[in-house]
Amino acid sequence: AWAARRLRAARGRYAGRATGEAWRAGRYYAPHLRDHLLDRGVLVETLETATTWSNLERLHGVVGDALRSALDTRSLVACHVSHLYGSGASLYFTVLAGQDTAEPAAQWSRAKEAASRAIVDCAGTITHHHAVGRDHAAHLPSEVGTLGIDLLRGLKDRCDPVGVMNPGKLLL
Incomplete structure (x- = not known):
């Protein structure tokens, strides 16, 4: 009941259990793909933050945009809410992008720095649980x-x- 009230108050909608169940069934499978993807030229990284409910949608958009812009290549920026609180929630981003074969660490550093600046500028916490x-x-x-x-x-x-x-x- 509490979650349903919070969802309505945030103008959200209940989408059923299927998406959550599918995520739960495969949540530990994705990390095993990381090394295979890296070996095939795909950059794979994660980062997390948290903020208030009223700022969640804005922070999600700003950080996603910052990552895509800094990566400057085809990329997939996915995000899920990993923790819920009365005052807000955490956003856990997973990033896949074409890897810069010459300097992959520098590529991620640029993207991570852009995301970190976006988080700070948008009133998110620079780190949630890591x-x-x-x-x-x-x-x-x-x-x-x-x-x-x-x-x-x-x-x-x-x-x-x-x-x-x-x-x-x-x-x-």
Whole structure:
């Protein structure tokens, strides 16, 4: 009942169980395809974010557009909602594109940077459940501000004064 009310409030519509059941049946199959696709010149990557219900559709569009534009090749940008909350949801993007055979890592770095800027500019969280780490550290100040960084540094310094707990992963 709660989910149905939230769906109606967001102007959504119930589409039945078939799509969800099909996704659940194949959700662990896709990762096994990754290496085969990479071997055949297809870039395969994922990224995630989260935002409020009122911002979800906009964030989805902006991030998808940023990825397609930065990849500058035929691409498929898919997205599913991986977690639901009273205040919003997470978006989990899967990207397939023609791979730059000369510099595939640089190709993804450009796309990931464009998506990260879009996420920050569109009030999404720079990371949802995969943590900040090296990939997102440059964008964390935009999300939490100077005070947030100072608080995180203080907590890290207090709890890990010699820097042995996952060094260099949260605050570079």
